[in-house]
Amino acid sequence: MRGRNVSPPVMDWEAIFRRPVRYPSPDHRWSVGNKNRTFSSMTPPLPRHPQNPRAAAGCAGTAGPLHSFFHRRLHHYQQRERMAMIRLPLAAALFGSILMAGLPAMAATPMKIGAILSLSGALEDYGAATRNAAELAVAQINAAGGVLGQPLALNIADDRSDAQGAVEAAHKLAGSEKVNAFLGPMSSAAYLAVAGTVAIPGGLPVVSPSATAASIDSLDGKGLIFRLAPSDLLQGAALAQVARDKSYRAVGVVYPDNDYGKGLADSFGKAFAKQGGKVTAAVPFDPKQAGSRGEVKAAAGGRAEALLVIGYPVNGAILLKQALDGGLFNKFLLSDGLKDPSLIEAVGGQFLDGVSGATAAPAPDAEGFVAFQKIYAGKYGDSSPVPYVDRAYDGVMLLALAAERAKSTEGAKLKDALRDVAGPSGEAIGPGDFAKAKQMIAQGKKISYAGAAGPYGFDAHGGVSGSFAHWQIQDGKFETVRVFTPKP
Missing domain, CATH: 3.40.50.2300 (Response regulator)
Structure with a gap:
């Protein structure tokens, strides 16, 4: 075979590129021991060098057009394959992040608010109206898509207008029912008992619409205690x-x-x-x-x-x-x-x-209060509910908006977000505006929930200030004489 002009074999390039790449050793040679041209290894033969038929194209020390062409194609193919392997996961990750950025935050489980209300005992008349207001807020929230993509749950327990009953209710709600926060209790004694024995140790925010005792300010609440009515x-x-x-x-x-x-x-x-x-x-x-x-x-x-x-x-x-x-x-x-x-x-x-008295109240013509009365009357037929009912409605709304702001239902995150959504800066949010507020939060905008009885701006103890109504009984009804802001 020495001295004969041997043309390189015709190559099936598609077949080569489909095969796993194998690099020949430098001493790999054609074996010419018989006419069937057996090979010294199981590796398929490489094309012979056009100037040196004994040398395999691609062996060390060889050169030529076919050698260069083959390596360029092989290098290009391998480079393209490597880039594809890099780009595919990057593209998938980027697409996923873009897709998730356009979606609202989703909670793994629905948010649960444990409402400790006085449905029997000395405060049962207050308790029934307070429950109505809380359920009204929940209905509006769920009609607007719920909290973090899940329906909001309101788990109600009766404290029997008693501090011990409130503690028992709180243990059940926090334990077997695993609520994320408390609405109530309604009385100061019950509130102090629940805050000290269940809420604060358990890291759960506790928001009362009506607990007013000045002694609440002395609690070491760890930022978890909030009340929506001014102090006594x-x-x-x-x-x-x-x-x-x-x-x-x-x-x-x-x-x-x-x-x-x-x-x-x-x-x-x-x-x-x-x-x-x-x-x-x-x-x-x-x-x-x-x-x-x-x-x-x-x-x-x-x-x-x-x-x-x-x-x-x-x-x-x-x-x-x-x-x-x-x-x-x-x-x-x-x-x-x-x-x-x-x-x-x-x-x-x-x-x-x-006969006269004084109760924390917004002005009778305040926009938020008027809107709440209209909504409440439309649902329950009573436009003049008892005191602090409007604040129970606001308590549910504030907790739901705090979860949206925090993108979490964890107590540690809710307590900070409560101050944020009730803060003085941001667009005012009134009763019935939950969908609007949720959209603004998703867009990164600031809100200031004023609600039915606000505005609220929590002090260092989780308390609020506010106006009071001087009212008197006339012809068997309560009539407002004036609304004013007292100085302690």
Whole structure:
């Protein structure tokens, strides 16, 4: 074969490029021992060099057009394959990130709010209306797509208007029902008990629409405690202003022997003294046995002109009847907990004309409050619910918006987001605007939830300030005299 002109074999390039690439060793040679041209290895033969037939094209030390052409094609093919392997996962990751960026955040499980409400006992009239308001908020939220792509759940438990009942309810909600936050409890004593034993240790935000005791500010809440009604430091000042409006100079006080009663009686006494008034006697009573120890008679000593009754509808009615029946008082001041139609029914409207009180409230013509009343009346047929019902609605809305802002239902993230969505900066959000607020949050815009009774701006203790309504009973109904902002 030496000296013969041997043309290179015709190559099937597609077949070569489909095969796994194998690099020949430098000493690989054609074997010419027989006419069948067996090979020294199982590797398929490479094309022979056009100038040196004994040398395989592509062997070390060889050169030529076919050699160069083959290597260029092989190098190009391998380079293209390597780039494709790099680009494919990168493209998939980029496409996935773009797709996910356009979608709202999704929660693994639905958000659950545990509502601890007083559906029986001394505050049951408040509890029923509060439940209605909370359920109204949940219905609006779910109609707008829920929270983080999941329906919002409201798990309701009755605390029986009792602190121990509230703790039992909280343990159940946080334990077996695994709620993400609490709405309520409604009373200050129950709120303090739940916050201290369940919510704070468990890292769960606790938002009360109506707990007002000044002692709540002394809790080490770790940023988890929030209340939507102003402190009794302000309510005491508001009641003192109402007493001055009524020209009372000497007032007796009866109050429930709990955090709410003690704190409010104390703040009223201090504010009233600043205005030149005098508390002639301040007498505590057992909330479950009001009037059993002659508390009203004790408060009548010292020539008091009027009696301030601090309490709830059931025990308040007992004390008012004792005062009227015994001829001890015919002028009264009432705390926020007594602004309930059931009190007028129990005592008789004809005996209470002109009786006044003070309750945290927005202006009657405030846009958010008017909108809420319209929504509430459309659902339940009552446009004048009891105090703090509007704040229960707002509490649910605030928690839902906080989850949207945090993109999480974890307590540690909710507590910070609550302050953000209720902060003073951002576009004001009112009742019924959940869909709008959620869209703005998704777009990275700031909101300021004012809701039905806001605006809210939580202080370092999770409390709020606000205005109060001086109201009085006239012809068996509660009428607003004026709305003002007291100074403690």
